[in-house]
Amino acid sequence: MTTFFLGIGVGLCILVFFVLYRVVFGPGIFNRVAAISAIGTKTLVILLIIGYLYDRIDMFVDISMVYALLNFIGTLAVAKYLEMEGERK
């Protein structure tokens, strides 16, 4: 089971780089915002997998909850900013 989760974690880490491409080169603001949000969600799952591998899942759940929370607030703040400023290149 440990090998399985390790494989899942490494796979997610590689997938983050694909999403990072969208953050850097993605056309427009909205692609970037969605990609940043996706990276946050992937990081959350990676944190939980690390917690399982280290047998300290109770500690890592706390960190991942904070991550989910700040990710949500960050996306909301960017959306509010775009609502006010409009999309600019």
Added chain:
Amino acid sequence: MIHISDDIIIRTLARILVPFIQLYALYVIMHGHYSPGGGFQGGVILGASMVLLLITHGYGETKVRFSERGAVIFSSIGLLIYSGIGTLCLVFFGNFLDYGKLSTLLQVVPAHARSLGILGVELGVGFAVMAVMFSIFFDISTSGELPVDE
């Protein structure tokens, strides 16, 4: 940025979520010496709840609960708690923030005094960080000018 959101989903979600975020922030502060987190992280979560309230409900509703004036007062109180506990240890012939020396004042064994001292310092750090986070966000989003009341 700090005007009221016209989306009812966002406003309702924020209203439901903010108390739980604050409860969770207090949990992170209180369990700082057993689990990850502590004063700074808990303060950031507490400040994030205030920022969420500010960007969803606008300044008019937020200032009833937490205003710029409150941010100044809270950051000063947090710094006072932190440096006060540190200086209190100096008074009892210890180093700065040497909580073990507080055992004579608190009437407990030194190990327990250390635990209580760390808790007090983390409360102070949490207050200060919350207020400063709120203040930074507020100042950036208004460019320093106080908005007109809505």
